[in-house]
Amino acid sequence: MAEATAAPASPPLTRREFLSYIWMASMLLAGGGTTGAVLWFAYPRFREGEFGGTFRIPVGAIPPVGADPEDHPDGRFWLVNTESGVLAIYKVCTHLGCLYKWVPSNDRFECPCHGSKYQRDGTWIEGPAPRTLDRFIVSVEDANGSSLAETASGDMNTDPAAGKPVPLESGAADIAIDTGKRVKGPLHG
Numbered sequence: 001m002a003e004a005t006a007a008p009a010s011p012p013l014t015r016r017e018f019l020s021y022i023w024m025a026s027m028l029l030a031g032g033g034t035t036g037a038v039l040w041f042a043y044p045r046f047r048e049g050e051f052g053g054t055f056r057i058p059v060g061a062i063p064p065v066g067a068d069p070e071d072h073p074d075g076r077f078w079l080v081n082t083e084s085g086v087l088a089i090y091k092v093c094t095h096l097g098c099l100y101k102w103v104p105s106n107d108r109f110e111c112p113c114h115g116s117k118y119q120r121d122g123t124w125i126e127g128p129a130p131r132t133l134d135r136f137i138v139s140v141e142d143a144n145g146s147s148l149a150e151t152a153s154g155d156m157n158t159d160p161a162a163g164k165p166v167p168l169e170s171g172a173a174d175i176a177i178d179t180g181k182r183v184k185g186p187l188h189g
């Protein structure tokens with residue numbers, strides 16, 4: 001019976017080779033981690049049409065100027081069309097976070113919890129709420145999705161342009177409301 005021939009043994013790794021393999025493995029891991037982080041931030045966390053993401057509304061579906069604010073429960077905002085433009089007002093009271101309501105007979109928002117009241121553009125009228133209601137960033141877009149006008153972000157306490165209604169420019173096709181970007185309502189005196 002013929003004897004089996006033993007496979008030649010691989011030479012053992014030198015210390016230098018071992019360290020260079022470890023170094024290459026750690027570089028690959030670091031590179032993979034960086035790529036993952038870039039992808040994580042590059043892709044939107046929220047899909048369109050879910051709270052935290054963008055809500056798109058055709059201009060033809062926006063309530064006329066002066067109409068009652070339109071409730072958008074999925075996006076947690078009230079859509080209001082004022083003479084100066086469009087607002088998307090966050091549905092949470094700035095006092096302790098209750099959901100306030102639109103009361104058509106009084107032409108204002110009223111909070112059932114502690115009685116804070118706000119004008120149709122979210123401006124505080126009375127009650128324990130410390131400030132006006134918050135607004136989401138609204139972008140008025142043309143048919144190609146290019147922005148024609150957008151809510152100015154910034155501090156409404158110090159920047160007179162911040163949070164103002166966005167006019168519906170001619171050529172506007174849609175508005176995009178970003179419920180991930182909120183402009184805080186200013187404190188009242």
Ligand code: FES
Binds near residue numbers: 115
């Ligand atoms: S939570 Fe709205 S008035 Fe208190």
